[in-house]
Amino acid sequence: MRHDHIISAKQLSRADIEAVLDRAAEAAADPEAFADRHENALLGLCFFEPSTRTKMSFTAAAKRLGGDVVDMGPVGSSSVKKGESLADTVRVVEGYADALVLRHPSEGSAQMASEFVDVPLINAGDGAGQHPTQTLLDLYTIRESAGFDDLTIGIMGDLKYGRTVHSLAHALTNFDADQHFVSPESLKLPRSVRYDLHEEGASIREHTELDPVLSELDVLYVTRIQAERFPDESEYRAIAGEYQIDTETLEAARDDLTVMHPLPRVDEIAHEIDDTDYAHYFQQAHNGVPVRMALLDLVLGGDR
Amino acid sequence: MRHDHIISAKQLSRADIEAVLDRAAEAAADPEAFADRHENALLGLCFFEPSTRTKMSFTAAAKRLGGDVVDMGPVGSSSVKKGESLADTVRVVEGYADALVLRHPSEGSAQMASEFVDVPLINAGDGAGQHPTQTLLDLYTIRESAGFDDLTIGIMGDLKYGRTVHSLAHALTNFDADQHFVSPESLKLPRSVRYDLHEEGASIREHTELDPVLSELDVLYVTRIQAERFPDESEYRAIAGEYQIDTETLEAARDDLTVMHPLPRVDEIAHEIDDTDYAHYFQQAHNGVPVRMALLDLVLGGDR
Amino acid sequence: MRHDHIISAKQLSRADIEAVLDRAAEAAADPEAFADRHENALLGLCFFEPSTRTKMSFTAAAKRLGGDVVDMGPVGSSSVKKGESLADTVRVVEGYADALVLRHPSEGSAQMASEFVDVPLINAGDGAGQHPTQTLLDLYTIRESAGFDDLTIGIMGDLKYGRTVHSLAHALTNFDADQHFVSPESLKLPRSVRYDLHEEGASIREHTELDPVLSELDVLYVTRIQAERFPDESEYRAIAGEYQIDTETLEAARDDLTVMHPLPRVDEIAHEIDDTDYAHYFQQAHNGVPVRMALLDLVLGGDR
Numbered sequence: 001m002r003h004d005h006i007i008s009a010k011q012l013s014r015a016d017i018e019a020v021l022d023r024a025a026e027a028a029a030d031p032e033a034f035a036d037r038h039e040n041a042l043l044g045l046c047f048f049e050p051s052t053r054t055k056m057s058f059t060a061a062a063k064r065l066g067g068d069v070v071d072m073g074p075v076g077s078s079s080v081k082k083g084e085s086l087a088d089t090v091r092v093v094e095g096y097a098d099a100l101v102l103r104h105p106s107e108g109s110a111q112m113a114s115e116f117v118d119v120p121l122i123n124a125g126d127g128a129g130q131h132p133t134q135t136l137l138d139l140y141t142i143r144e145s146a147g148f149d150d151l152t153i154g155i156m157g158d159l160k161y162g163r164t165v166h167s168l169a170h171a172l173t174n175f176d177a178d179q180h181f182v183s184p185e186s187l188k189l190p191r192s193v194r195y196d197l198h199e200e201g202a203s204i205r206e207h208t209e210l211d212p213v214l215s216e217l218d219v220l221y222v223t224r225i226q227a228e229r230f231p232d233e234s235e236y237r238a239i240a241g242e243y244q245i246d247t248e249t250l251e252a253a254r255d256d257l258t259v260m261h262p263l264p265r266v267d268e269i270a271h272e273i274d275d276t277d278y279a280h281y282f283q284q285a286h287n288g289v290p291v292r293m294a295l296l297d298l299v300l301g302g303d304r
Numbered sequence: 305m306r307h308d309h310i311i312s313a314k315q316l317s318r319a320d321i322e323a324v325l326d327r328a329a330e331a332a333a334d335p336e337a338f339a340d341r342h343e344n345a346l347l348g349l350c351f352f353e354p355s356t357r358t359k360m361s362f363t364a365a366a367k368r369l370g371g372d373v374v375d376m377g378p379v380g381s382s383s384v385k386k387g388e389s390l391a392d393t394v395r396v397v398e399g400y401a402d403a404l405v406l407r408h409p410s411e412g413s414a415q416m417a418s419e420f421v422d423v424p425l426i427n428a429g430d431g432a433g434q435h436p437t438q439t440l441l442d443l444y445t446i447r448e449s450a451g452f453d454d455l456t457i458g459i460m461g462d463l464k465y466g467r468t469v470h471s472l473a474h475a476l477t478n479f480d481a482d483q484h485f486v487s488p489e490s491l492k493l494p495r496s497v498r499y500d501l502h503e504e505g506a507s508i509r510e511h512t513e514l515d516p517v518l519s520e521l522d523v524l525y526v527t528r529i530q531a532e533r534f535p536d537e538s539e540y541r542a543i544a545g546e547y548q549i550d551t552e553t554l555e556a557a558r559d560d561l562t563v564m565h566p567l568p569r570v571d572e573i574a575h576e577i578d579d580t581d582y583a584h585y586f587q588q589a590h591n592g593v594p595v596r597m598a599l600l601d602l603v604l605g606g607d608r
Numbered sequence: 609m610r611h612d613h614i615i616s617a618k619q620l621s622r623a624d625i626e627a628v629l630d631r632a633a634e635a636a637a638d639p640e641a642f643a644d645r646h647e648n649a650l651l652g653l654c655f656f657e658p659s660t661r662t663k664m665s666f667t668a669a670a671k672r673l674g675g676d677v678v679d680m681g682p683v684g685s686s687s688v689k690k691g692e693s694l695a696d697t698v699r700v701v702e703g704y705a706d707a708l709v710l711r712h713p714s715e716g717s718a719q720m721a722s723e724f725v726d727v728p729l730i731n732a733g734d735g736a737g738q739h740p741t742q743t744l745l746d747l748y749t750i751r752e753s754a755g756f757d758d759l760t761i762g763i764m765g766d767l768k769y770g771r772t773v774h775s776l777a778h779a780l781t782n783f784d785a786d787q788h789f790v791s792p793e794s795l796k797l798p799r800s801v802r803y804d805l806h807e808e809g810a811s812i813r814e815h816t817e818l819d820p821v822l823s824e825l826d827v828l829y830v831t832r833i834q835a836e837r838f839p840d841e842s843e844y845r846a847i848a849g850e851y852q853i854d855t856e857t858l859e860a861a862r863d864d865l866t867v868m869h870p871l872p873r874v875d876e877i878a879h880e881i882d883d884t885d886y887a888h889y890f891q892q893a894h895n896g897v898p899v900r901m902a903l904l905d906l907v908l909g910g911d912r
Binding site: 040 | 665668872873874
């Protein structure tokens, strides 16, 4: 995988994914061993959209490898405002760095940009498109908590607009997971995603309620239902309320259920869950560091 | 003090304070000795309010110790905008760092946030609450210039709203300083602060003019009187003008008077003072680096 | 040149310039040799105006030398908003860093600020004034591609407002270049610049069209014509269109013509040029790193 661009989780085979997760597990277990691995490496950060955790965890990952970042800063203070094209921006920034991380609001932008640069480019989210490092840290969290053997996962919330969810569902077909999708009727998986998953031989079922499947689940992946998807506030309140998790909801769950969430959460998961063994969402966010360390290590030539 | 949170100067005993100041003096005298002390350490910066000097000097301090920072960036570009709670934010960020620095507009927020994280959290200002690292650098500056023995200090300007001043006054009770408070009637110390200082056995006196006490002072700590505290501009002008310092004002002062100011200043101190031996305010700002190096060194386990 | 401020390219003799370019060439050829040269150095970044490439390449340069940066951040989040003077800001920040980089909208601000600090200050652009590191990277690019011997250069576009161009033209008088200035009548060199160049014995000629001189040129330096210089959009369109470069335009050029541009470009240079040997503008941007490494190395005491 050395020196490749990382554009989409779909480009990664099961073997590729496992190579990243194995490397991430090494980094988590023995960070000291990675601390000087890329001592002079600079990672160029091109974030055309706000981001907290993705940007911070790429930054932490670069620094945990002994490297550093060069940040383009917010778009408002950059040449982009003067009308510079994305292709020009990345061609300039590649001169300042050994690898690039790009977040951009347009679907397909990461692929396009990668064709203009010689250094490895990692997609950190391209609008409604892909966000492969999020998928990898989700997979890592699942592997560390529940494992991939005979995995049964529930994915709940906004399944229509959530790119995180689509990308994870695709990736899980590599591991023959049983996938249950739980959402209000109006936020079901898009037909095209459902079709693709069927084509890939995925085992999927769709539900409007969590109760019927909860007891079967090894993992419950919760996402946020956004108010702006609904015509009025009261409709949103009514529907969102049905897809919230608290300790009462989880009474029917297995004791070793892993609850995940890509964060930020608003009130999809009650705070009373935070201190239970169910809660893996903060650990999930933290896993962004070893996973991104692993990816950077691989694209920067960690096999040396 | 290892691995503790630093929330308020009030939590620090005289011995604690002296341990920080001694360590800071070591860092200032021999920075080389500290240059690799925390080589793999990452400091997470969570600034929910603008800051120049506090953020820059924490950053410089982390880097002068061989460590680095991971910055949440401005709130406008973060998950906070999506409705994430402070407790969630700090629990995510602690996964990216070995210690956290928090500035937040709400009084009490640092204490609350510290209860959710396992890494040391340092309060860099919580609204009208505490700002302990400012107090420590003020104390360091006083110790280096005038010393604590038989200290007589004047604190002048806005004594009603200035948290810096309240915190410093409390801390100075540890050193039996004679404290003179000089302000317009409308900006006197709040009754509650005066009461607490009396309870702590502080030696304090209040004045509306500087002249009567100036010649007794070892240190004069000037703060800014803000226009927005007054109903109209002309009243502000009139009052603020009485609490400005220039070389004429200081004719009655002792030759070794130390003039301090937390900065930024507007026109409380005439520029003609800058090149005199009275001026310690830039050095005071610079002292933020060794003082924060010392604090970080202590919370990160500098005794190893 | 050790410990000097770098305010204007005009302060640099031919020998000074060549010392910087030689050092830059060393840094470009063998970056490893520079990787630990300033291991504990901190560069204070004071950007009072937006900047992408200047700020990023100073940052990359500091880090490529083993050092790091402490960034004041955007003005909106700083003490400047509270009315702090530039002189005060730089006097505070010098306490956090070993050298300062200043960009500020007011002409003359870098010179003024440098008089208040003891650490070296590098001007990264002071409004309509100077931007010496841009000039040095332009000179470096010319030396690496065309060389200074018998150099014939065309400088085209907005010659009235472009400080980059004025500064470069002055610097090129050190190397006895033949300079052709190509612009619409309304955007010709200001009389004062033309006068100064004549005084310095420069060999200059002015044109309104590129065609007559193109075939003589070793280097063609293109700058952007900004819409806001014209009373109406259609006039701008008509004029800007005449000063755009594409492969057809360049048919009359020498095969080894070097095309440069300070970037960002909008449509002054057609994208079809990007993949030809003419295009040196991305390399020119990348050259900012070794050139700034060289400058930092020199001001921080690289001769040790």
